[in-house]
Amino acid sequence: MAQFLWGLIKAVRPRQWIKNFAVFAALIFSGTLLDNINQLKALEAFLLFCVFSSATYLLNDCFDIQRDKLHPFKKKRPIASGLIPVPIAVGFALLLIIIFLPLSYKLSPAFFFASLTYLIMQLFYSGFLKHIILLDVLVIAAGFVLRVYGGVWTIDAHLNVWFLLSITSFALFLAIGKRRSERTLMEGQASSHRETLLHYPESLLDSLTTMFATSAWLTYAFFAFLQPPIQARQAITLIFGGFELPFTEAKYLMATVPIVIYAVMRYLYIIYEKKEGESPERVLLSDTPMLTTCVIWLILVIGIIYFLGV
Known part of the structure; x- marks a missing residue:
């Protein structure tokens, strides 16, 4: 059980949450970093994006399981190595989305739009967009931009x-x-x-x-x-x-x-x-x-x- 839980933690890729710090860019450059309300909103947006990105990583690893087995690094991932079964990974990803997506709307309707767009875009990316030249790069970049503008819309910043x-x-x-x-x-x-x-x-x-x-x-x-x-x-x-x-x-x-x-x-x-x-x-x-x-x-x-x- 301990090995399974550790594998699940690795599967959600907490190291990649560093990308979600992009949410705080608007807070810094808008001049509202010291505003307590905006600090809390930006922190909530950051945590929600950590959840959503982890859900997409789980789904992406399920889509890519055969290819990841051929990769020198990715073959060691919990799903590719068989430690986490695909049905459990998919079920956990969907559970995260179902529970936390409504919370994003409560934070801000605009942030909900950014989150939903991110999730849909990543689903299409995992399914087939990653196989289309140039579009794959644009989708990767768009995911980063949505993180930043999720932060912008959360605190209603104007840049x-x-x-x-x-x-x-x-x-x-x-x-x-x-x-x-x-x-x-x-x-x-x-x-x-x-x-x-x-x-x-x-x-x-x-x-x-x-x-x-x-x-x-x-x-x-x-x-x-x-x-x-x-x-x-x-x-x-x-x-x-x-x-x-x-x-x-x-x-x-x-x-x-x-x-x-x-x-x-x-x-x-x-x-x-x-x-x-x-x-x-x-x-x-x-x-x-x-x-x-x-x-x-x-x-x-x-x-x-x-x-x-x-």
Whole structure:
């Protein structure tokens, strides 16, 4: 029994819940991070997305059980290894959806729409969309965007279009990097694991990776640039007031752009040199420079938005 329960915990992939932290992006950039009500709403949205994503992981593993048995890593998953029977996995996934989907409507009708769209989209992805070239990448990216905008709609935030473009670009960059790494990892077994990989020539994957890497940092730079100037606190004014540069009032969020550029460059290195881009959450948790970069970026963003200005 203990082994079965541990297998069930592994099957819902708690490590991948790190993707659901995207829900908090709206809370941070909308300037309402310190609002207690919005904090609770965002936390509820995060927990609900953890439940929904786990349900889709269970269903996806049931769809992919034969292919996963051929994968060097995925064959060890509880469902692929036979530890968790398929009927139990499907039943548990449906139970999670039936119980928690009504709660998402109680949180916010707009969040319910995001959750339902996510669930339906992932079901179609597991069933057949993952086998259609380019559409598979778009669906993966859309899942990330829905997480972010689920958070936006939960707290009724209003962010400019460059926020959407930036999130979409980063999502596509991660999705295409995933496919690039999968092709490298599987090599000769691509046809038996995922036929779609055969339709992704390396030249196309390289071109798409370059395109979305560029758009990711560039759209973020535009988003940061278009944020209102921040009036620095008196202490900052006294320190930098003697310089000709407008340190007393400036677009301080632009200071985070070089960090984002480095993060994109580091991820490209991970894809091409370390060949580990197949699992973005594993990269974030295992690659020390990437994790350090993300922490520094987060500290800077929160510090600039909430503590630097008046």
